[in-house]
Amino acid sequence: MTSPTGRVYATALTFFVFFLTWAFVAAHPWPTSAAAAPDPRLKALAAREQKLRRESIATQRIVKRRWAAYQAQLAERNSQLAAAEAAAAAAPPAAPSVQIVSQPAATATSSS
Amino acid sequence: MTRRTFRAMGTDVELLVQAAEADGGLAAAEAEFHRLERLLTRFDPASELSQLNEKGSLEAGPDLLEVVRHALAGRSETAGRFDPTVHDAVVEAGYDRTFGELPDDGPVPAAGTPCGGAVRIDGNLIELDDGVRIDLGGIGKGYAAEKAATILAAAGPCLVNAGGDIALRGIPWTIAVQPQLTLELAGGGLATSGRDRRAWRRAGRELHHLIDPVTGEPAACDLLRATVIAPDAIQAEIWAKALFLAGSHAAVAEADAQQLPRVLVTRSGETRLAGGLG
Numbered sequence: 001m002t003s004p005t006g007r008v009y010a011t012a013l014t015f016f017v018f019f020l021t022w023a024f025v026a027a028h029p030w031p032t033s034a035a036a037a038p039d040p041r042l043k044a045l046a047a048r049e050q051k052l053r054r055e056s057i058a059t060q061r062i063v064k065r066r067w068a069a070y071q072a073q074l075a076e077r078n079s080q081l082a083a084a085e086a087a088a089a090a091a092p093p094a095a096p097s098v099q100i101v102s103q104p105a106a107t108a109t110s111s112s
Numbered sequence: 113m114t115r116r117t118f119r120a121m122g123t124d125v126e127l128l129v130q131a132a133e134a135d136g137g138l139a140a141a142e143a144e145f146h147r148l149e150r151l152l153t154r155f156d157p158a159s160e161l162s163q164l165n166e167k168g169s170l171e172a173g174p175d176l177l178e179v180v181r182h183a184l185a186g187r188s189e190t191a192g193r194f195d196p197t198v199h200d201a202v203v204e205a206g207y208d209r210t211f212g213e214l215p216d217d218g219p220v221p222a223a224g225t226p227c228g229g230a231v232r233i234d235g236n237l238i239e240l241d242d243g244v245r246i247d248l249g250g251i252g253k254g255y256a257a258e259k260a261a262t263i264l265a266a267a268g269p270c271l272v273n274a275g276g277d278i279a280l281r282g283i284p285w286t287i288a289v290q291p292q293l294t295l296e297l298a299g300g301g302l303a304t305s306g307r308d309r310r311a312w313r314r315a316g317r318e319l320h321h322l323i324d325p326v327t328g329e330p331a332a333c334d335l336l337r338a339t340v341i342a343p344d345a346i347q348a349e350i351w352a353k354a355l356f357l358a359g360s361h362a363a364v365a366e367a368d369a370q371q372l373p374r375v376l377v378t379r380s381g382e383t384r385l386a387g388g389l390g
Contacts, residue, residue: 036211037327068269069293070152096280096297096299096300096342096343097284097297097299098295098297098298098341099296099297100284100294100295100296101294101295102294103286103296104286104287104294105288105294106113106128106222106284106286106289107126107271107273107278107285107287107304108288109278109287109289109302109304110272110276110279110309111276111304111305111307111308111309111337112123112250112253112275112276112303112305112309112349
């Protein structure tokens with residue numbers, strides 16, 4: 001090819017094809033060996049996360065169940081205390097031992 | 113037996129102790145009465161009680177705090193028949209100065225003054241609702257009798273009689289309740305409330321210091337006085353006032369139901385024993 005115009009077109013086409021090839025290679029459209037075989041540490045981490053998530057849910061269930069049992073016991077205890085306090089308030093104070101005697105009195109009471 | 117008498121809290125106080133040498137204990141017990149009188153009297157504007165009544169709230173000392181606590185518990189236990197908030201009602205009825213200074217007669221008292229206002233205790237702080245003032249005259253004597261008896265008991269078995277509010281320690285003591293009626297008490301306390309001692313006249317009408325919190329006026333009941341035996345003189349004072357206000361029929365029924373020994377004297381002169389005494 002001796003025509004200068006033809007040479008310019010040929011050169012431009014060569015450059016275009018070169019950059020197209022370079023872009024294709026840089027994009028890695030084919031699967032790599034790393035992607036095909038994921039990192040075992042990541043796998044273990046994911047498995048551990050799943051396990052922890054399951055354990056967390058189980059723990060929350062246990063805590064919820066025990067909290068409910070505690071609340072029920074607390075309510076029962078509070079009602080027992082309230083009943084005991086009410087009974088104590090209603091009950092008269094226990095009187096000391098007293099009897100009528102015919103001995104001389106040590107002192108006398110009168111309206112205060 | 114050693115005996116000492118003196119005046120405190122507007123009444124005659126008698127200390128008895130079964131010990132040959134008890135001067136120190138007797139002096140300390142008497143000093144305790146005067147100390148508590150300075151705190152609890154409503155007739156001295158400088159007393160802690162007067163300061164509380166004037167300001168409506170006060171960081172109280174341990175004694176005022178304890179007496180007010182007892183008074184509020186008593187109000188609750190007696191369904192309001194014992195009430196420390198009768199101060200203004202007592203004053204309106206004419207008992208506005210020490211009993212010894214009261215004139216024989218005077219103008220007609222104002223109509224019943226409301227009682228039953230709120231008294232709150234928060235830590236050491238006592239707060240009164242607006243317009244509420246408290247009177248600790250009776251229960252103060254019971255409290256002082258108990259405190260003095262605790263001090264005197266170090267010297268030996270003792271009895272403290274604060275004008276009818278009696279605290280006992282150590283041994284059974286004999287106490288004349290009526291001319292023909294003597295009781296022997298082993299511990300605890302005894303108190304008598306009645307209209308036959310702190311009474312006065314206004315416009316010819318006989319009035320007394322036992323205010324019915326419902327009417328805000330001196331109680332109009334059929335009893336002359338009520339004597340109650342209880343675990344201590346404070347409880348006895350509370351229940352003596354509450355029973356007096358209940359009247360003879362209700363007081364007998366209540367005493368029998370509670371099995372608390374009581375001696376009731378009606379205005380007609382009849383003596384009724386209740387609560388297992390008869």
